[in-house]
Amino acid sequence: MPYAQVAVNSPGAGRRSYSYSIPDELADRVRAGHGVIVPFGRHTFQGIVLEITDEPGYSRTRPIESLVADDPVIAAPLIGLGEWIAAYYQTDLYTAYRPMLPPAFERRQTIIVRVTEAGRDAMESVSPRRAEILAFVEAAGETTTAAIRDEFGARAARDVTALTGRGYLDTSDVWEGPRISPRMETFVEAAAPVDQLRIKAGELRTSGAFRQADALEALAANLGGRLSDLRRVSGAARGSWDALAEAGVITLEQRETRRDPLAARDSAPPAANLQLTPHQKDALNHVTASIDDGVSDTYLLHGVTGSGKTEVYLQAFRHVIEKGRRGIMLVPEIALTPQTIGRFWERFPGRVAVLHSGLTLRERYDEWRSIAEGQFDIVIGSRSAALAPMPDVGLIVVDEEQEWTYKQESPTPRYHARDVAIERARREKAVVMLGSATPDVSTMYAALRTEITLLELPGRITAAENGGGTGWTERPLADVEIVDLRQELMEGNRSIFSRALREAMTDALARGEQAILFVNRRGAGQAVQCRACGHTMRCRRCTTVMTYHADERIVCHLCGERRRSPTRCPNCRRNTIRAIGIGTERVAEEAMAAFPGAHVIRWDRDAVNEARGHEPILGEFANGRADILVGTQMIAKGLDLPGVTVVGVVNADIGLHAPDFRASERVFQLLCQVAGRAGRGHAPGRVIVQTYEPENQAIQAAAAQDYRQFYLEETQFRRQLRYPPYSRMARLTCARTSRRDVQEAAGQLTRLLRAEIRSRGMMNTRVIGPAPAPWERLRGRYRWQITIIADDPTKLLETVALPPGWTVDVDPMSGG
Known part of the structure; x- marks a missing residue:
């Protein structure tokens, strides 16, 4: 019997996979990368199949219940990358795969609750509160945990768990259908030449079938198309088209249609490459040599602003496509995507996809599926595009690699797209180009230590016409x-x-x-500040200073609280409060x-x-x-x-x-x-x-x-303080509604970490803190943090079980 190792979407699953048997009816269908429904504890959860094995990882296994979709949702090359993300960024295994999943993959689960025979007998022996819950469920026949929570409050979840454990309640899971699925539309095709359609339309009009005649005339004029468009043009209802199909005059066919966010762009012939400067040629030759050799080299392309980095990117992508492979172009902001798409579309019309959070759910869903099917040569996008389901990746470019927006802050996994791109390229034997006029200090440090290869474009240039075509002329910096x-x-x-x-x-x-x-x-x-007493308006739920806007309102740009700016200082009651x-x-x-x-x-x-x-x-x-x-x-x-x-x-x-x-x-x-x-x-x-x-x-x-x-x-x-790149960091953050509780929790964990460092003799590991986060109070919760500085801070975390409520940010890019 085959078995599957599954990453389970349950809070208790942690950073490991679990063995499940594959039932006979699914044995020929389940493959690595498939989404599945599996039992875990008392409920069922979604999961991702990571591996098919002949032997189970445990002596006792339970069977997979069903597939979430017919096709795998994680491409085979990305399965190992997800395991790396979980280990490197200290996150749950299933969570590491979440950014790779198709949009709206995760389905909603409803837990149905019923009273058992034992529960009916126990109504007088349990506490009054639990007796009320049993009576509520019994009166409904069956209900949901959400309905119980609405009736009895959030604490009712514990009561339901206790009653279920004693056998007084029985629960079962019901999974809702997908939130989004392929869009199918009806298309019309003629079953006869145009002249015969017009003759048939005349016959129908003579016989009084005016709407069918109108439908055929519209079809003859448009030579087929979407039924919805033809109905709008002809005014003929669906029944007229069905009658024509039954008569064999037309055919109606269901086809999938996808929304293309770039459909409005012109499909002009591809633009030619520009002539390169000697420095550009040297950089491109290094990159193309690595592509030809099939090695996973990483290059830092350091060039001043306006030095022609994008032209090197474009010609490197053309080379990798000519070699039968594909590429990913990362930009740090959605704002840059339109201009980048424009440049790439000129060279690769119709072969460019876009993937970022600014698309609608339907656009992201359709684009994700088209990318996975290999319909495009290049994907352009922000952070998440590093994990796009692109097959045969041969080149990944990270433009403006120094930008902190490549780091996912929340929710988990808190990955850095640049580092994930490098690891992905290593696994898929692809080349990475990191481009910047002002590289991250850690990236330049790696280049100077020859851990990656430094390529330089020292001068600013601008496109210019010359006798041999379009080339470049040098321009001074501003x-x-x-x-x-x-x-x-x-x-x-x-x-x-x-x-x-x-x-x-x-x-x-x-x-x-x-x-x-x-x-x-x-x-x-x-800010809004009193010039007399110095009082500054802060958010009531966070510790951040609120920002003044022209509509005379102050806004917290962390939690969104918005209120009218005061005309009198709430502290000293003077009329000296002003926007500064x-x-x-x-x-x-x-x-x-x-x-x-x-x-x-x-x-x-x-x-x-x-x-x-x-x-x-x-x-x-x-x-x-x-x-x-x-x-x-x-x-x-x-x-x-x-x-x-x-x-x-x-x-x-x-x-x-x-x-x-x-x-x-x-x-x-x-x-x-x-x-x-x-x-x-x-x-x-x-x-x-x-x-x-x-x-x-x-x-x-x-x-x-x-x-x-x-x-x-x-x-x-x-170097003096052993900050990165001379070390690495991990930040641990705890949030509680009570300042005293969070301070005590931070102190306890700090003592535990320092004791572990002493017992293991980890002399190069430091623990800084505990201390309040820079924004101590956020959305009504107080936050304290601990910072670990070491050559590899995850080695300390591997042996210390963090208490519930703590989050880990490895290689943080902000002060918290």
């Missing part, structure tokens, strides 16, 4: 000027725009050029006042929600219909806007003092990236960086666009 806002204030300028920035924007607008104003925060004000700080709304308003003839638009998450997507905003600015773009982080990442000659950083200091050892690196990367938006066309660029800390080393290095200077200073600081 000039960067640091403005000391303290000096501006001393000299009487209280505007949010320094005199240098105002002058640069005025000149650019007069020449018909565009400008970008970068704000490292959304909303109209950073700068956000995109206020900057946009100030820009409209300072440059009255300019068309100003905003690009932040709030504006995207109003515009129903990134593409309308980006399109309006890229097509020259707006003069000034005010935006947050998303405008800094990889956009190519040739009309922009001036970039103003309204306040470079935001984020410098965040409770995170990467704070300086983040600010440096962001400033370099946003500066790279200026001067990408034929006109020179100018960048004005406004700051109250002009002497800060990160700001100085960013102004000089000197990655080497920043890297040397940053690694010296991290």
